[in-house]
Amino acid sequence: MIEERFDAIVVGAGMAGNAAALTMAKKGMKVLQLERGEYAGSKNVQGAILYADMLEKLIPEFREDAPLERHLVEQRFWIMDNRSHVGLHYRSEDFNEERANRYTIIRAQFDRWFSSKVREAGATVLCETTVTDLAQDAYGRVIGVRTDRQDGEIHADVVVLAEGVSGLLGTRARLRERPKPNKVALAVKEMHFLPRETIEARFNLNGDEGVVIEAAGTISGGMTGMGFIYANKECISLGIGCLVADFQRTGRTPYELLDRFKRHPSVAPLIEGSEVKEYAAHLIPEGGYKAIPQLYGDGWVVVGDAAQLNNAIHREGSNLAMTSGRIAAEAIFQAKSRRLAMTKENLALYKRMLDRSFVLKDMKKYKDMPRLMHTNSQNFFLTYPQLISKAMQTYLRVDGTPKTEKQKSTLKSFVNARSWIGLFGDAFRFARAWR
Amino acid sequence: MKVERSVRVEDKLFCNRYLVDAGRPHIKVRAHTKPSPQLLALLKACPARCYDLNDKEQVEVTVDGCMECGTCRVIGEPTGDIEWGYPRGGYGVLFKFG
Numbered sequence A: 001m002i003e004e005r006f007d008a009i010v011v012g013a014g015m016a017g018n019a020a021a022l023t024m025a026k027k028g029m030k031v032l033q034l035e036r037g038e039y040a041g042s043k044n045v046q047g048a049i050l051y052a053d054m055l056e057k058l059i060p061e062f063r064e065d066a067p068l069e070r071h072l073v074e075q076r077f078w079i080m081d082n083r084s085h086v087g088l089h090y091r092s093e094d095f096n097e098e099r100a101n102r103y104t105i106i107r108a109q110f111d112r113w114f115s116s117k118v119r120e121a122g123a124t125v126l127c128e129t130t131v132t133d134l135a136q137d138a139y140g141r142v143i144g145v146r147t148d149r150q151d152g153e154i155h156a157d158v159v160v161l162a163e164g165v166s167g168l169l170g171t172r173a174r175l176r177e178r179p180k181p182n183k184v185a186l187a188v189k190e191m192h193f194l195p196r197e198t199i200e201a202r203f204n205l206n207g208d209e210g211v212v213i214e215a216a217g218t219i220s221g222g223m224t225g226m227g228f229i230y231a232n233k234e235c236i237s238l239g240i241g242c243l244v245a246d247f248q249r250t251g252r253t254p255y256e257l258l259d260r261f262k263r264h265p266s267v268a269p270l271i272e273g274s275e276v277k278e279y280a281a282h283l284i285p286e287g288g289y290k291a292i293p294q295l296y297g298d299g300w301v302v303v304g305d306a307a308q309l310n311n312a313i314h315r316e317g318s319n320l321a322m323t324s325g326r327i328a329a330e331a332i333f334q335a336k337s338r339r340l341a342m343t344k345e346n347l348a349l350y351k352r353m354l355d356r357s358f359v360l361k362d363m364k365k366y367k368d369m370p371r372l373m374h375t376n377s378q379n380f381f382l383t384y385p386q387l388i389s390k391a392m393q394t395y396l397r398v399d400g401t402p403k404t405e406k407q408k409s410t411l412k413s414f415v416n417a418r419s420w421i422g423l424f425g426d427a428f429r430f431a432r433a434w435r
Numbered sequence B: 001m002k003v004e005r006s007v008r009v010e011d012k013l014f015c016n017r018y019l020v021d022a023g024r025p026h027i028k029v030r031a032h033t034k035p036s037p038q039l040l041a042l043l044k045a046c047p048a049r050c051y052d053l054n055d056k057e058q059v060e061v062t063v064d065g066c067m068e069c070g071t072c073r074v075i076g077e078p079t080g081d082i083e084w085g086y087p088r089g090g091y092g093v094l095f096k097f098g
Helices: A015-026 A052-056 A107-120 A168-172 A196-203 A244-250 A254-263 A318-337 A344-356 A358-365 A369-375 A377-396 A403-434 B009-014 B037-045 B071-076
Strands: A002-011 A031-034 A049-051 A071-080 A085-091 A102-104 A124-126 A131-136 A142-147 A153-161 A184-193 A209-217 A225-231 A235-243 A275-285 A300-302 B017-019 B027-029 B051-053 B059-061 B082-084 B092-094
Touching: A002 A015, A002 A142, A002 A318, A015 A031, A015 A107, A015 A153, A015 A318, A049 A052, A049 A318, A052 A318, A071 A102, A071 A377, A085 A377, A102 A209, A107 A124, A131 A153, A131 A168, A153 A318, A184 A244, A184 A254, A196 A209, A209 A377, A235 A244, A235 A254, A244 B037, A244 B071, A275 B009, A275 B071, A300 A318, A300 A344, A318 A344, A318 A358, A344 A358, A369 A377, A369 A403, A377 A403, B027 B059, B037 B051, B037 B059, B037 B071, B071 B082
Parallel strands: A002 A031, A002 A153, A031 A124, A071 A209, A153 A300
Antiparallel strands: A049 A102, A071 A085, A131 A142, A142 A153, A184 A235, A184 A275, A209 A225, A225 A235, B017 B092, B027 B082, B051 B059
């Protein structure tokens, strides 16, 4: 056993773990952070968009040296059928501000930088170390961790579980359930490299301006899922994800889905001639507010993806991870500075603080959305995109058909597909889940 | 069961960095005579195509190339079909971009 005792052990060096370790180290706590990858970021996968506000609260001057790709000036949302897409674009010169609001990043590089800040703040960061179990006393209180190193048991007052979506330790210790197939999505992603001038020309960008495209429709083959295309400096992150339960049900393969997305006539020209340098896969928590587990107990707290903190509607995950990590660290520090033991009762402060933050307020707002999307996937991801696309084509194609007839046939196609009751029902349920 | 062959996953995995922990696979399939539906689902759901059928129609796993996403854990662990863990520290997939 390692005799040295720590104030806190943080498991994982992703967004949540780094935020927690940094916050506690800055406050002078004795922090040990354990990461199973060769370096922080080597096991982490994300799209990825970084929201500046949440990082600014941790590292106000991050823009000086953080590895940022492009600041976003444009957001596109595509509803796709097999041959076309109907798009909603928002582009604003206002996003060309000095302190930009959103950036694309490359996680392996960003996390490495983030980890260097954690080290600078005084935390001990130990990579290439897999935590195999939580160490618990006879009363079930968490007193530390066991690792795959020799003499690998290490003790601390509190363990911060920032172990990611799969969250092995917490589930092994029966602190929470393992994620279920209908509460996680599997996303696959490729990195497509192209000269930066080519990317800027294809996406209509100047300098470091960036664009993200989110896409839904027949590309997911009736499964609950979305595709994404993010422009980085010299590469494009392109991926697609669907619920694991849907993959299980349909027998579709993730790589075939990715390949179909890449070959779509709206996507193919964007990546033509690119060199693929990495293929990655990752789970995304999709269960929403109702899937959030117990967040604290005797000697432990759970943060980020491991706590299912992901707002699927707004595609916000890493900022919730960062914020929950920071808030957990602040709660722990408050307990410590009042000389309180790290008991379940005292660590409940973390949950109270999280309840007051945007993290749980936003999650709560969309608490009914996952069920609506997951139980109506055929309508939302197959029927409607096809109907909308057909309606647009009918509207735009000039062929001598009187407009009244066109409108009638479009309306009829919607009613035939979903019936009046179905249409009103879908609209009502959607509005209710959204409000 | 025919596994999708139109897309070559091997080519995709070829560009990834991977450190094999020889003789210590981090995922194991429980011995079986006839695979369960969950186990068969892994043949297709695994994004690295780590699962395949042997000549006795049993499901086997080869973890080289595994991206540690956890999909097989979510599907196969509750039924006891697989034993799932992370590779030892430093081993397994090493993302350059992630």
